[in-house]
Amino acid sequence: MVTPILPATLSGAFVKRRGKTLLGPIDLTLSDTGCTIIMGPNGAGKTKLLRALHGVERLATGQMTWQVPLEAAQTQQAFVFQQPIMLRRTVQENLAYPLRLSGIGRAAAMTEAATWAARVGLGDALDRAAPRLSGGEKQKLALARALIRKPQIVFLDEPCANLDGPATREIERLLQEAQAQGTRIVMATHDVGQARRLADEVVFLMHGQIIEEGPAAAFFADPQTPQARAHLKGDIVE
Numbered sequence: 632m633v634t635p636i637l638p639a640t641l642s643g644a645f646v647k648r649r650g651k652t653l654l655g656p657i658d659l660t661l662s663d664t665g666c667t668i669i670m671g672p673n674g675a676g677k678t679k680l681l682r683a684l685h686g687v688e689r690l691a692t693g694q695m696t697w698q699v700p701l702e703a704a705q706t707q708q709a710f711v712f713q714q715p716i717m718l719r720r721t722v723q724e725n726l727a728y729p730l731r732l733s734g735i736g737r738a739a740a741m742t743e744a745a746t747w748a749a750r751v752g753l754g755d756a757l758d759r760a761a762p763r764l765s766g767g768e769k770q771k772l773a774l775a776r777a778l779i780r781k782p783q784i785v786f787l788d789e790p791c792a793n794l795d796g797p798a799t800r801e802i803e804r805l806l807q808e809a810q811a812q813g814t815r816i817v818m819a820t821h822d823v824g825q826a827r828r829l830a831d832e833v834v835f836l837m838h839g840q841i842i843e844e845g846p847a848a849a850f851f852a853d854p855q856t857p858q859a860r861a862h863l864k865g866d867i868v869e
Contacts, residue, residue: 644693671836715773767798
């Protein structure tokens with residue numbers, strides 16, 4: 632049985648570059664279930680916050696605390712970038728790669744990879760070179776590669792930013808399926824409609840700080856800050 636790594640807490644966190652504060656102070660707790668959507672205007676610090684939560688952003692001060700030691704927590708999480716990174720291998724080999732890293736034999740990994748490829752609509756593309764896929768196909772492959780190890784939490788940085796409607800719908804379906812199966816979702820998006828569809832809770836950032844957070848239903852019905860209200864109306868927020 633896998634030991635739960637959640638809840639987790641980012642406390643007293645600052646990210647700084649050349650003496651300039653890019654993120655912080657941040658205090659945020661991730662519960663063990665649900666979908667957290669991180670919102671805010673361009674440059675608000677959404678990517679920095681995701682990277683800090685995932686542990687790949689160096690903190691000037693503060694810490695991320697899991698229910699297990701950091702090394703164990705890292706094996707139970709994944710990150711999906713806005714611009715998906717494809718290995719110069721086939722679709723099937725891309726999907727098998729994280730399984731092979733975790734010690735699964737090649738035959739079993741390739742079989743599981745084929746199953747996941749079919750699940751995300753890439754069953755007919757097993758032998759295609761992953762870098763030659765379309766944008767939507769790459770993003771579906773990246774998400775499947777993140778989910779194939781069944782991590783307890785997945786961080787996503789605007790995965791649908793460059794996708795059309797049908798591709799976005801497919802990504803959202805995959806995320807909802809993963810959440811239903813117990814994977815915790817933490818995702819940054821600029822798309823208010825997408826946030827309304829997916830969020831259980833919302834974290835709203837401005838200038839590297841959390842200025843509002845809470846249940847999604849309350850946030851969308853009655854945002855408490857003028858910046859959040861303006862953002863939801865589509866106004867430019869500075």
